[in-house]
Amino acid sequence: MITEELIQLVTPEGERVSHPQYESTLNGEEIFGLYRDMAIVRRLDNEATSLQRQGQLALWAQIQGQEAAQIGAGRAMQPNDFSFPTYREHGIAWCRGVPPEDMLRMFRATSNGGWDAQKYRHSVPTVVLGNQVLHAVGYGMGIQRDGAEDAVITFFGDGASSQGDVLEAFVWASSYNVPIVFFLQNNQWGISTPMSIQSKIPLYHRAGGFGFPGVRVDGNDVLAVYEVTQRALSLARVGGGPTLIEAHTYRLGAHTTSDDPTRYRIDAEVEVWKHKDPIERVKALLAREYSVKNSQFDEVEAEADEKALKLREDVLAMDRPDPITMFDNAYAEFHPLIEEGRHEMIELGVSGGQR
Amino acid sequence: MITEELIQLVTPEGERVSHPQYESTLNGEEIFGLYRDMAIVRRLDNEATSLQRQGQLALWAQIQGQEAAQIGAGRAMQPNDFSFPTYREHGIAWCRGVPPEDMLRMFRATSNGGWDAQKYRHSVPTVVLGNQVLHAVGYGMGIQRDGAEDAVITFFGDGASSQGDVLEAFVWASSYNVPIVFFLQNNQWGISTPMSIQSKIPLYHRAGGFGFPGVRVDGNDVLAVYEVTQRALSLARVGGGPTLIEAHTYRLGAHTTSDDPTRYRIDAEVEVWKHKDPIERVKALLAREYSVKNSQFDEVEAEADEKALKLREDVLAMDRPDPITMFDNAYAEFHPLIEEGRHEMIELGVSGGQR
Amino acid sequence: MTTTSMTMAKALNEGLRKSLENNKKVLIMGEDVGKLGGVFRITDGLQKDFGEDRIIDSPLAESAIVGTAVGLAIRGYRTVCEMQFDGFVYPAFDQIVSQVAKLHKRSDGVYTMGLVIRLPFQGGIGAIEHHSESPEAYFAATAGLRVVACSTPNDAYWMIQQSIDHNDPIIFCEPKSRYWEKGEVDLESPPAGLFDAVVRREGSDVTVIGYGGTMKTILRAADTAASEGVSLEVIDARGLSPLDFSTMTASLEKTGRLVVAQEAPHTASIGSGIVSELTHRCFYSMSAPGLVVSGYHVPYPPTRLEEDYRPTVDRILDAIDRVMEY
Amino acid sequence: MTTTSMTMAKALNEGLRKSLENNKKVLIMGEDVGKLGGVFRITDGLQKDFGEDRIIDSPLAESAIVGTAVGLAIRGYRTVCEMQFDGFVYPAFDQIVSQVAKLHKRSDGVYTMGLVIRLPFQGGIGAIEHHSESPEAYFAATAGLRVVACSTPNDAYWMIQQSIDHNDPIIFCEPKSRYWEKGEVDLESPPAGLFDAVVRREGSDVTVIGYGGTMKTILRAADTAASEGVSLEVIDARGLSPLDFSTMTASLEKTGRLVVAQEAPHTASIGSGIVSELTHRCFYSMSAPGLVVSGYHVPYPPTRLEEDYRPTVDRILDAIDRVMEY
Ligand SMILES: Cc1ncc(C[n+]2csc(CCOP(=O)(O)OP(=O)(O)O)c2C)c(N)n1
Ligand SMILES: Cc1ncc(C[n+]2csc(CCOP(=O)(O)OP(=O)(O)O)c2C)c(N)n1
Numbered sequence A, B: 001m002i003t004e005e006l007i008q009l010v011t012p013e014g015e016r017v018s019h020p021q022y023e024s025t026l027n028g029e030e031i032f033g034l035y036r037d038m039a040i041v042r043r044l045d046n047e048a049t050s051l052q053r054q055g056q057l058a059l060w061a062q063i064q065g066q067e068a069a070q071i072g073a074g075r076a077m078q079p080n081d082f083s084f085p086t087y088r089e090h091g092i093a094w095c096r097g098v099p100p101e102d103m104l105r106m107f108r109a110t111s112n113g114g115w116d117a118q119k120y121r122h123s124v125p126t127v128v129l130g131n132q133v134l135h136a137v138g139y140g141m142g143i144q145r146d147g148a149e150d151a152v153i154t155f156f157g158d159g160a161s162s163q164g165d166v167l168e169a170f171v172w173a174s175s176y177n178v179p180i181v182f183f184l185q186n187n188q189w190g191i192s193t194p195m196s197i198q199s200k201i202p203l204y205h206r207a208g209g210f211g212f213p214g215v216r217v218d219g220n221d222v223l224a225v226y227e228v229t230q231r232a233l234s235l236a237r238v239g240g241g242p243t244l245i246e247a248h249t250y251r252l253g254a255h256t257t258s259d260d261p262t263r264y265r266i267d268a269e270v271e272v273w274k275h276k277d278p279i280e281r282v283k284a285l286l287a288r289e290y291s292v293k294n295s296q297f298d299e300v301e302a303e304a305d306e307k308a309l310k311l312r313e314d315v316l317a318m319d320r321p322d323p324i325t326m327f328d329n330a331y332a333e334f335h336p337l338i339e340e341g342r343h344e345m346i347e348l349g350v351s352g353g354q355r
Numbered sequence C, D: 001m002t003t004t005s006m007t008m009a010k011a012l013n014e015g016l017r018k019s020l021e022n023n024k025k026v027l028i029m030g031e032d033v034g035k036l037g038g039v040f041r042i043t044d045g046l047q048k049d050f051g052e053d054r055i056i057d058s059p060l061a062e063s064a065i066v067g068t069a070v071g072l073a074i075r076g077y078r079t080v081c082e083m084q085f086d087g088f089v090y091p092a093f094d095q096i097v098s099q100v101a102k103l104h105k106r107s108d109g110v111y112t113m114g115l116v117i118r119l120p121f122q123g124g125i126g127a128i129e130h131h132s133e134s135p136e137a138y139f140a141a142t143a144g145l146r147v148v149a150c151s152t153p154n155d156a157y158w159m160i161q162q163s164i165d166h167n168d169p170i171i172f173c174e175p176k177s178r179y180w181e182k183g184e185v186d187l188e189s190p191p192a193g194l195f196d197a198v199v200r201r202e203g204s205d206v207t208v209i210g211y212g213g214t215m216k217t218i219l220r221a222a223d224t225a226a227s228e229g230v231s232l233e234v235i236d237a238r239g240l241s242p243l244d245f246s247t248m249t250a251s252l253e254k255t256g257r258l259v260v261a262q263e264a265p266h267t268a269s270i271g272s273g274i275v276s277e278l279t280h281r282c283f284y285s286m287s288a289p290g291l292v293v294s295g296y297h298v299p300y301p302p303t304r305l306e307e308d309y310r311p312t313v314d315r316i317l318d319a320i321d322r323v324m325e326y
């Protein structure tokens, strides 16, 4: 008998529902803060999409529809926690303080990373599905050896959940009781592959078979995601071990700007999910319960537009690096082939030679 | 709440116990047949061990203690079923009709395989842990495409259960509803690594998280193993999909002849398990319930000795192959480097040159 | 001979279709190969025509795609595995090296590992990291495998079919940067054997060998060189393992000078293998050392820089100048 | 200098112990490295002395051993990962190639991938399949990685410590067939830099280059050759990536003849890389083509046959004769 638990604190209509184990600990101001985060991130996401359409980015991976999952999880983190993302965690990056323009460097193809991962305690994007999940477990093993009370959280999708690396990470996290939260954003699709091909049952059930708890949360309900993640992180910090969180959400956009979802998915499905939009939901809640006025929402919109404009300017200002920088950081210490390469490139005159 | 179900039909003392879902369908003759299989396989196993001690084998992986798990599973197979073993499935090979001397070719280091896998419908040994589990799933996908009513069964250990390949195989088997039985022999150790490092909970629980049933059987109770495997295979044949069977057993010997268990395991543990010996158990049952006489057991012993003697003779007769055979079957079709290699070897005179 | 003009992507699609029609045991498996037709649309329309049992949309795990293809081969099927990009073949490396390459031998010839692993390889499409790799040398260095690379629509059409028919496992490298370029395809007869090198342009001064997407760059370099009075003989290796040394030797004995161009870094690469082997075979004809123009020894750079990482016409001409100086 | 005689296994054990003592951030992780001390006893006694938190008995998954070591590196630890045998490193190939090799670059230098992957490699111990492989070329061909191989107890003792101290990821190849041979170890000062090639025997006619377990065979061949009046200069490459071309070039300019011996097959190997590079650097000094004596292009054979697969003294001498004929 397979259960389909779904932790929800706010309905798609913005009405509160009570849950036996979880209740929201956030006040109106904090909830408005989450709304602001989501609104800004969506605006930046749309700006990036149009930058790509205008040929300013090589590619863009949208998060539209997944803002609540990411902002809820990102805001549940403590400053000292560390996160390991995929290529789509712009909402988490935002919560970690990564400058928006840095999030776009990889998509502008001027860097393979983009930000100082140690400074923001948010790792560089991982494109090879599942790899980062093992890194997170190892990082958590380091936390244990430091005797620190930090936790690590890692993000991956429904598709990546089929990768051996992710499943081995479950084995290790359980075996060493690692202070980690596995945050699975089930957006129902892995490019054109529906969730049903990855698993016949909800993915949070996987955890139980590895000996740690799995929970399923309404990924479009930012209040629920916040509470569930918050509790899992606290549990990890005090030696409670790993938790798998499956955030039930939806990829409203295409997989990336190079994808064409009309080939494999019906509009009706998208329509259904549009009614569960994470931002509209919290907006309705704020209006109803905290009588937030339209003007306040408008102010956020305006702020978001400003940030989008700045992002655009910053991206347009990102020039092609000097080719010779390809040799930088290939190795940490002297390497003869690196010196030879630099020399050849200078000889060829394709580089200014400066470093 | 973690259950620790253990399906058992015969106690270590050889007394029958009833189980709500399973009962033995075997008559005295058939049970005696299982006893005979186990006795012969143990005798051959011991002969192989002494052959190794005498320098006649490069290595040997003993099965002592796991005879019931292997004979129970092997005899539950239908002729058309196909099995994918590790390096330790001598009992399965025996049930599939693989000549004992063929089982030793790999350990004599005269072949990397040893028998005609298609003829016996039992694949060649797989040494890289977990690889064969995916092969079995693929084979099962072939059965489905042939519209056949066969099943495939694959064997692996508690250690291998941590490998990504095994876990990915669970994903695939469930997604495609493959007619497969995953037979996990949990002999409590992976070389020096105790089961507790691979998982904090019994391994059969893994299956549930992937959407198919897992069962735990007393791996030292050949009647129980037979019934449980038989049912899982029948289920698979009629489109019931995969089952994970965890056979709770014990490696009474060393990991292999190159291993020294005294470095990591206490004798007391071994002693406890000796009392659960799979062969003694069925012997007691046969004596009590079917009044099998000692003379009948002695006949089997004698038969086993004969077979062991023949095995010894066959192994001693296995000569070093002509070096030039290393080029055979490296490729199925003409390859210039193979021809060059053969030519060079003949020039060097290390080969008789015959093929 | 009647020919039709089509892109390499279309030629691969047509070649796969032919193999699927000719042999009921042929399957295609990979991520998004069904409705979507693969991210490059190479399998476009095939699932519609051959069904979900033969064109298999797989869960997301490369080791499992290859590992289950091995099991299918043991059951008598021939599976074309699509790796979505070169950089995603590594999770399957263990299955490829330990099983695909060795099972025919281990089974004493009983198992036929007739399967094809399609690899969209090399760079040039301005992608993000892991989408522009050249892993061919890993596989060429692995005994038990064969590796080929196509560079034209006609080769793509025929080589994919020849690979599927072949009884050894084949790593099939497709230059993704050329997928959308058109060329003439002869639907009646194959241009050459699967592993034959082909002389793309005859010349007398320097033998330049390449494969895949690099061929076009080399041919451009040959035009420029010609205008400067240097005649390049351009060879498309096609078979990377085994290499067709007879065709290469014949050319080198004529020119006495050798340059190999590839995107992969130099160390332990196809190019260094060609140079060392040909230097041995043609020692007395060599008037200059063989040079390799390759990617630099760094992780594939952000693609705004890739055109200075991959062999350019300039870098090839520079190597030509250097061998001509001897 | 005071030296002590010990086996390579013991020297590695002592070297690891020193690193564990000198740097609290050093960890060892792998299958059976704890109580058992590893199947080769290289970590014997270390868990007893440094505890289970630093000498980590891992679950059975190589990708996870390396993948978690990456995370530990990000947290500031230096993990020595033990692969139980060469043939079992492939499940970790994706983590090694896509992450270990590239994260320093991807993080713009913020992450230090100071980790060591120990690989008992090559054959010669009469093992079953997958226990005798030579995968070094896969890693040498991968930009971002470094590869070294030790051949003596003294090198083993020092090179493992130098590797652990190094800030780039290092694939550390140990010739398992030499684990039990004794040699003098200088406990005071290292014999050379981590990547320096070393001349093991001076000579004038032919430069013979090798590494790992092959060195002993080459030195035997040198004795025989000497008795036949041919003087071999024997070089132990030690660093396989990067290679120490200056030491090799100096020798080749003297001898003009080159033979490389390795267990791995020839195609896209360390040997073919050395030959093509040295032919370029020493073109005018080369009086004969460089030859590679290697394993044949077949899966590693059943080990009753391995002595005819690996380079033998006879095959090396045969190659010497051939280069001397030019
Ligand atoms: C190992 C690997 N295989 C294939 C790919 C190509 N790829 C990129 S994203 C993607 C789908 C991922 O789906 P999911 O994990 O659900 O994440 P989502 O994109 O939906 O957020 C695929 C197949 C990859 N990046 N890595
Ligand atoms: C991928 C891989 N890693 C490591 C090994 C080395 N090895 C051989 S057997 C073994 C332990 C296996 O334990 P388990 O799976 O429980 O099987 P058992 O030997 O107990 O039957 C190990 C680590 C291997 N064969 N393959």
Ligand SMILES: [Mg+2]
Pocket: A157, A158, A159, A185, A186, A187, A188, A189, A190, A191
């Ligand atoms: Mg998804």
Ligand SMILES: [Mg+2]
Pocket: B157, B158, B159, B185, B186, B187, B188, B189, B190, B191
């Ligand atoms: Mg075991």
